[in-house]
Amino acid sequence: MTVVQRPWWKDGVVYQIYPASFKDSNGDGIGDLNGIISELDYIRSIGIDVIWICPMYDSPQVDMGYDIRDYQDVYAPYGTLQDMERLISETHDRGMRIILDLVVNHTSDQHKWFQESRSSKDNPKRDWYIWRPARYIDGERKPPNNWVGNFTGSVWQWDDHTQEYYLHLFCPEQPDLNWENAETRQEIYKSAMEFWLERGVDGFRVDTVNMYSKGQMLDAPVTDPSSEWQFAGYQYCNGPRMTEFLSEMNAVLEKYDAMTVGECPNTPDMKRVLQYVSAKEKQLNMVFQFDVVDVGQGPYKFQTTPRNWTLPQFKRAIARTQDLIRLPSDGWTTVFLENHDQSRSITRFTSDAPEHRVAGGKMLALMMAALSGTLFIYQGQEIGMTNFPESWDMSEYKDVDSTNYYKMVAQRTKDDPAALAAAKASLQHLARDHSRVPISWSTAPNNGFSPSDSIAVPWMRPLEDANVCNAKQQQSDKNSVLAFWKRILKVRKEWNDLLVHGEYDDLDTEHPDLFCFSKTWKGKKAVAVCNFTDEVQKLEFPSTVRDAKKELLVSSVDDNTEGGLRAWEGRIYLLA
CATH class of the missing domain: 2.60.40.1180 (Golgi alpha-mannosidase II)
Structure with missing residues (x-):
């Protein structure tokens, strides 16, 4: 009887690393590639098979590296291209694999492609981005449609130099690439994918993977009458040429046996999701569905109150993602509760009270390990890190998503204290900032994130609870969250057929x-x-x-x- 070899990525446990907040090796207050290398043995000891590095590319850092200036270079505070090559090599030497973030829906406005594109209407790269003329209503200049951006405001930015608007689904500094242009696509595959695959990278987490085909870009229905700009996720996601674009991309990846996990928001139709992850369709290996982490969020994420969810809602969300592998499906799925875009799962889904946080962290670890699909753990989750405390003021929120929301509430309500307090409460519960604070490695100064003789202040404030939650202490504590993660991942591997498949x-x-x-x-x-x-x-x-x-x-x-x-x-x- 022939035994069919399972793809390596199905049985793997992936550990996600946010470079700025993982470990600072040189004392400048920012995590770096050498910091990651120094803790590869720690990561492997947990039971990890694959590490995923969030964007480490050259970037102005308007959106923490998701605004890429050069796909083939490294953000200088993180290190050099040679450091990155050493990280790939050292990871492989320990029997682990490495995947990178692939961010190709948009670039930075400082990328040389966009600099050329905006230089003139007849530049050869003009059509590499999405430019449109203004529309005029009662003589007033207006953007081409009413879409709201992912970080509030219109998705269109007026360019004085060429007298047209360009599209940016995220920040104005993140112009969207025009995937309709075949030349653009080929250059994306070459510079953003093959450059790194040739250096030994084992695959990609594909950012905003279902936004490349924008469709007709018509006005979105009015769902927020108080705003000129309307939610348009169902307009710009899952457009008519997505299958074609992803098939092209997959043809490149197949040559390297590389894995893909796509970020797939605004896709409630599970048949469409299954098409993305079906083995025979050859588009993506798996996707992150946001059903579970969206539980308790408002229509605009932060427009909600903390713990605004019920357990049956949570269970139904898990069932939707688990059912992607129900036979006769040939698809695959993922298991995750945290990433760089989510707050901490102990705070959200259990209790971060001192007497409960360890139990909550272990219970969630057990639940995740018992679910089918490729398992993703986010840095700090393995030691049970929680959200930062309510006592921290708004100055500690660094993320553009958080600060834009707070400013929008202030503007709309004319700084109404009750509205601002509600806004801060929702941020304290759901903001992306909570996952981006430095890891608590020990009880040393700055929680061991930077060298002990460092005088630089970490780029984000470290948590104040390192005395009860740090990696060094947990490595020798058999009752810790870390010890339980190690144990439950062994159980998951021992009962692989039953628990993973x-x-x-x-x-x-x-x-x-x-x-x-x-x-x-x-x-x-x-x-x-x-x-x-x-x-x-x-x-x-x-x-x-x-x-x-x-x-x-x-x-x-x-x-x-x-x-x-x-x-x-x-x-x-x-x-x-």
């Missing part, structure tokens, strides 16, 4: 406090049960598995636990 079924979607789901693989079955409350809960199994003989495989609290589920406890049982 098994079919998921939610056994009691409407239960308000317990999350109970089964995993099935060729007659084998496991059941996971998680207590999403801060109180002891009676252990009740749904009728479909109630009478089955159960063997406790692992508990996030104590393997020998019997009786009720303790606060924020998770367990996995094998069914006979």
Whole structure:
């Protein structure tokens, strides 16, 4: 019998690194590539197979490196091209793989391509970006449509020099590339992909992967009457030529056996998602669906109140992403709760109270390890880092998404104190800034992020709780969040077929406090049960598995636990 070899990326555990906040090796207050290299053994010790490096390219850093000035060079404070080549080599030497962020929906406005494009209307690169004439309403100049940008305001920026608007779905300093132009696409593949694949990179996390084909760019429906600019995610995502563009991209990647995981927002139609990740369609290996991390967000993300979600909503979101691999599907899926665009999962989905944060971190680790698909962990998640405290004022928020939102509320409400307090409360819960504070490595000055003799202040304020949450202490503490992550990842690998590839079924979607789901693989079955409350809960199994003989495989609290589920406890049982 022929054994079909599974692609390497299906069984891998990926660790995401945000370079600025990982580790500062030279004392300038900014994390760097040599800092990453210095902790590769730590990363491998967790049970990691793949590291993903957020943008480390040359950039003006308007949007933390997602505004790229040169795809073939490195942002100087992070290091050099030679440092990057050494990181690739040192990662491979430890038996791990490395993927990079591929940001090719847009560039920086300082990229040489855009500098040429905006120089004149007849420049050969004019059509490499998306330019449109103004429209005039009652004699007043207006942008070509009413789309709102991802960071508030219009997606169109007027260019005085050539008297036209250019499109930027994100910051004005991030003009969108014109994927309709075949010459542009070929240069993207060459300079942003093949340049790094030739240097040994094993694949890419593909930023905003479903935005390349913009469609007709008509006005979006009015969903916010108080604003001139309207949500247009369903207009500019998943356009008519996406299949063609991704197939072209995949043809390049296939030559290198490189993996892709695409960022896929604004795609509620799961049939469309399945088309992206279907093996026979040859577009992407997998995508990040945002169903789970969007739970509790408002229509405009921050327009909500903290903990504005229910456990049944959370479970239904998980089911949508897990069902991507339900047979006869030939697709694949991902498991994640944190990344550089999310706040910390312990704060959002459990409790960051001192008496609960460790239990919450372990329970979420168990839940994630029991879900099917490629597992992604974000730096600091493995030690149970939480959001920064409410006592920090707005000066600690550095992210353009956060500061733009706060300014917008101030402007719309004429600095109404109640509105600003509500805005800060939502940011304290959901802002991207929380995942971007430096990692707490130890109780040394600046939490060990910078060398002990450094006099530079870290670019973001380190957390104040390193005395109870730091990597050095947790490496020798068998009861720590880190120790449990190491243990549960071993369990996941030992029961790989069942936990990574098994079919998921939610056994009691409407239960308000317990999350109970089964995993099935060729007659084998496991059941996971998680207590999403801060109180002891009676252990009740749904009728479909109630009478089955159960063997406790692992508990996030104590393997020998019997009786009720303790606060924020998770367990996995094998069914006979």
